[in-house]
Amino acid sequence: MMLGGAFIKDRRTPVYLGIGGLLAILAACAVELKTGRPLLVIDVKDMLHANSFNLTFIMVALGCTLLYFLLNGRDFEKVGPHVSEYFALIFFILCGVSIVATFNTLLMLFLGIEIISIPLYILTGSDKRNLKSNEAALKYFLMGSFSTGIMLLGIAFMYGGNVMGTFFINNMNLGSGPMPALIGVGLVLLMVSMSFKVSAAPFHFWTPDVYDGAPTVFTSFMASIVKVASFFAFVRLFESAFGTLQSQWQTLVAVITAATLIIGNLTAVFQQSVKRMLAYSSIAQAGFMLLALFALNDTAKEGLVLYAAAYSLATIGLFAVLVKMKDYTVDGFNGLSKQQPLLALTVTIFLLSLTGIPLTAGFQAKFYMLWAAIQNGHHFWLVILAVLCAAISAYYYFRIIQAMYFRENSETVMNEWDITPSFKYLLLITAVLIIVLGIFPNLVIDWLHY
């Protein structure tokens, strides 16, 4: 695909190729999940391991990427002339996402995270003439490789500290007694570096700048699929390797979760730019997803997959509309309901889902997370805090809805020529998906139990 760009002159072709390729992978994944028989057997020495949980997650990620391609396929051209390279990089990232979803050794975790990160640095900086894009790329790169260094030190300590001398996360046999010093240091370092990757407080400071500076099309991908995949890796790592030690690190996770929820929600209230507001809201949503790491039970796993689907769908939809806006501030949304009633309706549904209003997928996802945390039984204050923060989040999400429906604007707010009927219908389908998932969450969760 990358080299194909040199020969294919038409800019539409990579889009179709990308969509076709994704459909093929998605079909292969579904067949494997239904029948339990993989299409291709490659001996990976058990370094990667897939069960129905991982496969469902990969399917959710692929499905969201498919929707992302369908909605944004034409906006890639606005970033620069190298459309096929952008698609190739996104496929590299998807490769990393599937490694991260199935990894069984710390080596694969490291490689998967790097395969996700390195193409993302390029995509962030792909608007080469734009200073903001440059700045975001450099910042993301420095922060990303810094956290990689921390993660590697953690991995080295795990290798030296565990009695089995292994990188396999299932064989470490850490027991549940007091930790040796090396394991303790390694655990904290891994937690810090993964918090960097999922932008949990207090390691979130790069997120708003990077999300703001990157071209909006790529911010959408970064904030949805990549973020959710890093979370998945986080939960998988701590469940398999450190699950038995949970009582010793649970309080630390509770503190990180609380800090992420509070900082994300409170800062989002003060943002004027919708793009920046969405960056902070993604930090706040990360706080909710951290509840899965906090609880680590079956409900949490189901909730994580559901959250991945709900959050990615709503974020991709919102960003797809945002790309077409002329003005990214909240005032830019004034009067949208008069000019584009259908788009305003879908944006409202996406925002309601992010807030967690009943009948949307976001509500079910948040409900599963909170229920998992209650089942866990420790630190009940965290659940109360999470509900309070969800209430705060309603304020800044509803501000956009209010701007769309109750304010007037004489100028056109969107690039009218850009909005095709198919774009509208796709957005409508996304919104319908969110509502269907909100009423029948089992549509996703049942896949886990094949």
Place this chain on the structure above:
Amino acid sequence: MEIKYYIGLAVALFCIGVAGVLTRRNAIIIFMCIELMLNAVNVLLVAFSKMHALSALGKAMPSVVSDGQLFVFFIMVVAAAEVSVGLAIIVMMYRNVHAVDVNFLNRLKN
């Protein structure tokens, strides 16, 4: 030599790298400090691998020893990939602002 000296050396190198990342303002020097962090990890991995080789476990299972050293190669490969992307980003920035100073990075905040 005992393993603790190697751990001390690696942690010291790593901390020098971290201090450099946090205090220096020149993007290329920050970049070198990150490389220093990665190499500190390489030293540590090789030391641990040697430690396992001398233990009873390593004599019974040679793969435990080779795993650590293989990891070092992967770190080197990934570091090389990161260098190529990172330097490209720095060059791109230099073309636009004719500086490699990270103080420039404060513009987005406003």
